[in-house]
Each structure stands twice: as C-alpha cells, then as structure tokens.
Amino acid sequence: MSSPVDTQKEGNLEAPTRHPLDWQSETFYDHEALFAELERVYDICHGCRRCVSLCNAFPTLFDLVDESSTMEVDGVDKDDYWKVVDQCYLCDLCYMTKCPYTPPHEWNVDFPHLMLRGKAVKYREGKVSTRDRLITSTDTVGRLAGIPVVSTMVNSSNRNRAFREQLDKFMGIHPDALLPEYHSETGRKRVADHRSAVTEPVPAGRTRGRAALFATCYGNYNEPHLAQDLFKVFEHNGIEMTLAEKEQCCGMPKLELGDLDAVARAKDANIPVLARMIDEGWDIVAPVPSCVLMFKQELPLMFPEDPEVAKVKEHIFDPFEYLMLRHKEGLLKTDFKNSLGKIAYHAACHLRVQNMGLKTRELLELVPDTEIDTIERCSGHDGTYAVKSEFHEISMKICRPVVSRVQKAESDHYSSDCPMAGHQIENGLKGKDDDREPEHPLTLLRIAYGIE
The missing domain is CATH 3.40.50 (Rossmann fold)
Incomplete structure (x- = not known):
C-alpha cells in the first residue's frame, strides 16, 4: 500500500477546526467502520511522522509498521491497532501543534478524537479493567479517601513500600508512581464560609469581576490549598469570589476511559448549576487546566446543539487567563x-x-x-x-x-x-x-x- 503522503499536498495553513463528536450514532461504535478509519489515519501518520516525539502512541504505531512484513500499515495485524489506542492519553498536542492534515484539510485527520472513538468502542465492548473504572471514579474515591482518619490511613499506606508492592500485584498501580494525597478538609470546605470583601466588582473586557470557583475533584480532595490561593489572589485584585453551588467531576477521567455516557451524566449534573450562576452574573474559574478544557472544548463538541453548554464555554476561564484579561x-x-x-x-x-x-x-x-x-x-x-x-x-x-x-x-x-x-x-x-x-x-x- 502506498502512503497518502507519497502524493501529499500542502499541509493545512489555516487554523485547525474541530468537527462535533458523533458519539451517539451507531456508526461511531461500528467495529468495521472504526478499523477502516484507523487504517486510513494510521497510514497518513506513517507517511508523515511529525508527531514521533510527542508521546508513545506514535512510536508504537511506527514500530508496528516498521516491523511488519510490508513495512506499511497493511502489514500490521489489526488486533495491534489497539496498542496505539491504549498509548494515547488525549493530550491533544498532535492536533493543535503538529498535524498539518487537520480540518479544514481534505484529509480531515483528528487523531485524538479517533483514539477517543477507539476507547469508547473498547468500553462499550466491556474491554476495560476494574482498576481503570475505579481510578477514573474520582469523586467516589475522593469522598471515601477523604473521610477523617481514613485519609491518614490512605496517605500512610500509599507511602509504604510493602503496601505499594501489593497494590501493584493486585491492582496494577505501579509502586514507584507518586499517588495524590487525600484531605478531609477539602478545598470546598476551606472556602465554604468565606464572605467576599469585594462590594463593587468591576467588569473588564470579557470578565465581569465576579467569579465562582469550580474547585475540580483534584483541587477539592487532593490539592485543597489551590482553592484558598485562588480566592486570596482574586480578591486581592478586586474580584468578588464565591463557590459553585455544587459540583462533581468534570468528566475528563471518564472521557479518557471511553465512558461517554458517564461524561454525559457529569455534564447533566454540572452544566445546569454553572449556567444558572452565569445567568446570575458570575464567571466560572477552575484551577486545573484539564477541567477548563473539558468545558471549553470536549463538552461543546459532544453536545454542539446545547445552548447551556455553549454558555458555560464562553464564561469559564483559566485563572491566569482571567487575570491577564483584566490586566x-x-x-x-x-x-x-x-x-x-x-x-x-x-x-x-x-x-x-x-x-x-x-x-x-x-x-x-x-x-x-x-x-x-x-x-x-x-x-x-x-x-x-x-x-x-x-x-x-x-x-x-x-x-x-x-x-x-x-x-x-x-x-x-x-x-x-x-x-x-x-x-x-x-x-x-x-x-x-x-x-x-x-x-x-x-x-x-x-x-x-x-x-x-
């Protein structure tokens, strides 16, 4: 098979655009259609190889091709296509910084969302471990591990080598990986009783000078000082602060697992709350980039016709983005x-x-x-x-x-x-x-x- 790049045209010189994710159609989960698209995109990537240094997905693909009988994608065993999917963690860098064939280029390559489709197919077919289901259930783990006394036990165990070796054996959690600490005094608890000293917030550009914190599950259970630091810095800059009335995980861990129905449930829990606060005059800020990206990009692409999702997209900010807009x-x-x-x-x-x-x-x-x-x-x-x-x-x-x-x-x-x-x-x-x-x-x- 000859690579499309053998006769390649100029790469796309326009800003990359993204097509909505057609995740609710049956074609999206069709095995034959998925593998046809994997072969097409893998062949384009094999002929280009610009992304080889970004992560391990691309070296895995290129090694499979180079070690095949034909040294082309058609020589790769179809079952090995999953090895590439498993290595992708949806950082999105290939799409946004490297690939010359993203839409509006006619080849229409969206490698991360193709990998996401593969993960969704694997999830629907039940090819997901108990470990992966557990560690992506961040709210459940955070609530349990954050119980007073329990948090002390969990944190101590996670630093114990003997325990970590057993965790590796029975759960597949590497003993040398740093695991996050858990706190019973969560980020939301630390700022819950806060009363903003700002009485006359001043709008500036896209910002309204009133911000509600979406603490995120990681910022809430694992790094609760982030909520305190954000509140202090924002109020020092004359920004009125409050908490989102309630929240649950943004859905990014489940997205990366391929559990798109769980992402939809997280959206149904979070979007109405955040949209209502926006209607009341608040902007939304979150201290973890992945969570902001979830509301800015992934949910709008999954639910392109939902006006409430679009509203949150326009009014959620990274903290430093917010501060520099005001600067x-x-x-x-x-x-x-x-x-x-x-x-x-x-x-x-x-x-x-x-x-x-x-x-x-x-x-x-x-x-x-x-x-x-x-x-x-x-x-x-x-x-x-x-x-x-x-x-x-x-x-x-x-x-x-x-x-x-x-x-x-x-x-x-x-x-x-x-x-x-x-x-x-x-x-x-x-x-x-x-x-x-x-x-x-x-x-x-x-x-x-x-x-x-």
Whole structure:
C-alpha cells in the first residue's frame, strides 16, 4: 500500500477546526467502520511522522509498521491497532501543534478524537479493567479517601513500600508512581464560609469581576490549598469570589476511559448549576487546566446543539487567563512585595491547547526580579496513565526531558499549572536525588503579593 503522503499536498495553513463528536450514532461504535478509519489515519501518520516525539502512541504505531512484513500499515495485524489506542492519553498536542492534515484539510485527520472513538468502542465492548473504572471514579474515591482518619490511613499506606508492592500485584498501580494525597478538609470546605470583601466588582473586557470557583475533584480532595490561593489572589485584585453551588467531576477521567455516557451524566449534573450562576452574573474559574478544557472544548463538541453548554464555554476561564484579561484593562494589581527569583515553569498540555497563549508566564514575568524558564514538553502524566503499572516507566521516559530542563535551570522554584504534572516532575527529580517539591503558579503569585 502506498502512503497518502507519497502524493501529499500542502499541509493545512489555516487554523485547525474541530468537527462535533458523533458519539451517539451507531456508526461511531461500528467495529468495521472504526478499523477502516484507523487504517486510513494510521497510514497518513506513517507517511508523515511529525508527531514521533510527542508521546508513545506514535512510536508504537511506527514500530508496528516498521516491523511488519510490508513495512506499511497493511502489514500490521489489526488486533495491534489497539496498542496505539491504549498509548494515547488525549493530550491533544498532535492536533493543535503538529498535524498539518487537520480540518479544514481534505484529509480531515483528528487523531485524538479517533483514539477517543477507539476507547469508547473498547468500553462499550466491556474491554476495560476494574482498576481503570475505579481510578477514573474520582469523586467516589475522593469522598471515601477523604473521610477523617481514613485519609491518614490512605496517605500512610500509599507511602509504604510493602503496601505499594501489593497494590501493584493486585491492582496494577505501579509502586514507584507518586499517588495524590487525600484531605478531609477539602478545598470546598476551606472556602465554604468565606464572605467576599469585594462590594463593587468591576467588569473588564470579557470578565465581569465576579467569579465562582469550580474547585475540580483534584483541587477539592487532593490539592485543597489551590482553592484558598485562588480566592486570596482574586480578591486581592478586586474580584468578588464565591463557590459553585455544587459540583462533581468534570468528566475528563471518564472521557479518557471511553465512558461517554458517564461524561454525559457529569455534564447533566454540572452544566445546569454553572449556567444558572452565569445567568446570575458570575464567571466560572477552575484551577486545573484539564477541567477548563473539558468545558471549553470536549463538552461543546459532544453536545454542539446545547445552548447551556455553549454558555458555560464562553464564561469559564483559566485563572491566569482571567487575570491577564483584566490586566489588559488596567485592573491587575502589580503591588508585588516579593520577587520569585528564577522559576522553571512547565506549561501543561491541556493549557497550551486552549490557544490563549502562555498567560501564566506573562503574569509571573510582571513580578520584579523574576525570571521564567518555560518548558513546553509533555510531562506524560495524564492523571491515570502514569500510575498504571504497564505505562508508568514509559510516562517517566516521556517526562525525562522536562526533568532535565528543571535540573538544568537551577531555579528557585519549579511549577506547572497542572498539579499532577508538577508531581510527575517531582517523581523524576527524586530519582536524581533532588527532593524539591512543585509549587503551583497560584501559590507563587500569592507569595509574590505577600499574602499570608
């Protein structure tokens, strides 16, 4: 079989566009149709190979082709197509930064959403482990592990080597993976009784000066200080703050599992609450990039005709995006009390693909005597990929260039907008006898302002 790239036309020079995800049609789950599309796209990718350095999905594909009898996609066993699907963790970088054949190009390549379709087919066919169902049920795990006393036991066990080896044996959780800590005093609890001191919020551009925090399951159960830091920084900048009335997981873990019905249930729980708060004059902010991306991109593509989903898409923001929009209107306070020295800053994949620029870097650069060394490489974590026994070592290999950059920077701090990526870097540094811990950009900004 000759590759389409043998006669390739110019790559797409326009901004990539995305077609809605036709996930509710029977054709979407048709095995024969899926494999035909996998073969078509794999053949295009084989002839191009621009994305080989992004993750392990592409090296897996190219190795399968190169080791086949024909050295073309037609020589690859169809059952091995799943090996590529399993390696993709939907970071979206290939679509947004590398691929020249995304729509509106006539070849219409959307590799991440094709991988998502494959995962959805596997899920519907019951080819998903109990482990994967459990670790993507973040609200359930968080509520149970966050019970007082239980959280202490869970955190202690997760640091115990003997326990971790048993967890590896019976659950397939790698013993060297850093597992998140759980807190009984959640992020929502820490700010629940807060009464905003801002009495006259000032709109600026797309922002209304009133923001409701969608804490996210990770920010709520695992990194509760993020809610506190965000509240303090925003109120220092004259932004009225409150909590989303209620929330559950945004659905990203279930999306990556291929459980699209669970994503729909999460949407049905979250969207009406957030849309109502928007109608009441609030903007929405969330401290984890993956959760913001879920509302900005994935849900609108799954539910393109839902006006409430579209409303939330227009009014949800990354915290630094929000602050820099206000800076553009002269409303960001620059009364910094402390310099931050040198920061090795990892720009998270799910932040980069939101196409808003590196707003975190831009803001931190405003702090006097502060230097930012920006690292635009994937950490390989993905929330669940890095903790699985079969993928952990690969994930650490993907992260190795990031760890090397952090070491080379000899910085005062290292940081990532994605707290999970920060801990992945921490894990890599531990292997090099470096015990420093990551500091989230919101924490660094609070320190720069001199806020306790």
